Amino acid sequence: MTSTPAPKILAFDIFGTVVDWHGSIAREVDALQLGVSGNDFALAWRAGYQPAMQRVRSGELGWTRIDELHRMVLEQVLEQFGVRRLDDAHKSHLNRVWHRLDPWPDSVAGVTRLKTRHTVCPLSNGNIGLLTNMAKRAGLPWDCILSAEVFRAYKPDPQTYLGVASTFDVEPGEVMLVAAHHDDLAAARACGLLTAYIERPLEFGAAAPKDVSPRAGNTLHCASIVALAQRLGC
């Protein structure tokens, strides 16, 4: 019999874990009828995400919000796909698709249940405005919005994971990171946090299902956020 972990704070990765960036962007790009595949466009845009943040982590760029990094990558992707008919206002609107990402079907119900017994917040590299607009549109009832922007550091910088514990004046072991990405969870674990892996096999679209098999080290492995709520007795 496994004991139930008792985190006070549940901090959620967002892109891929709580919301479906791939499907949301593919749908919006397809609807724009730009003559490009929404699936390919979404994957290319997301592929530029880590390299863009790396420019901040390395110090090549000063602190830069994800909204701006997304825009820089968007310009590259539009060029790469040969899309030239979007003016600045349309590009700005498209760039804010990251504020309009749809949650996975279980996310709102799961977070709502978890909120009854835990403090729930994002811990995302997305900026505060993006995460707030997303939550308001999707009905995600966070207790507060934590973000790389609060700590002026991008995950997997330890300042982000330890920053959650410090924000609430609790021990790292009283915080659980909830994420669909093993590298994020491993970095949190190295800081002493509890970890819960959430299976999101369709994160990269139905054409490229992701391996979601369990790996050693995580405190919990759950099929969904609702399953996590059940596991934590909420």
Place this chain on the structure above:
Amino acid sequence: MTSTPAPKILAFDIFGTVVDWHGSIAREVDALQLGVSGNDFALAWRAGYQPAMQRVRSGELGWTRIDELHRMVLEQVLEQFGVRRLDDAHKSHLNRVWHRLDPWPDSVAGVTRLKTRHTVCPLSNGNIGLLTNMAKRAGLPWDCILSAEVFRAYKPDPQTYLGVASTFDVEPGEVMLVAAHHDDLAAARACGLLTAYIERPLEFGAAAPKDVSPRAGNTLHCASIVALAQRLGC
């Protein structure tokens, strides 16, 4: 006929505007039966608040959260009132009374109505953890928690007021500060924000009613947060 201002973001001062620090602290201190007047104790604790922040603003202290500043002032006040029987755990618990402040009777209803058409958040010198715990206990449905801690500057530093606009990528004139304090509102106005004064005649207790008469310069002057919601058509 006055036109209705249309702020996108409503940022609320918290201590005194949304929650009743005086009554909450006085009740808790009276219940502890320390042999001191809860009313006097609350006023003395709050009186140390601005001088403590001033030590941070002046650079004498590095960035220090309000929880820590409250604790420093608490030690002085306990000394001043000759209270010696609280051990460290009890002092820590009492210090967190600022996380347990009760909202004014109209606050939850007013913010809930305003949330339907605006983004609502605190802009308080309280730290993120304090404001989150307070909101969770009181049922204040903020869209996100903004705080001096996010901007690493205490009001009335312009970085705080302009930081709200920057966070949401809007103009300062699309943000309205809601507060029961004319100095806070004046500093926000100097940064280009809209302002709404809320009457809180009992902020310092029934024994010392506050002058809440209108002053020139504020966009709106309202008897309560519910009255503000009515005024903004929510």
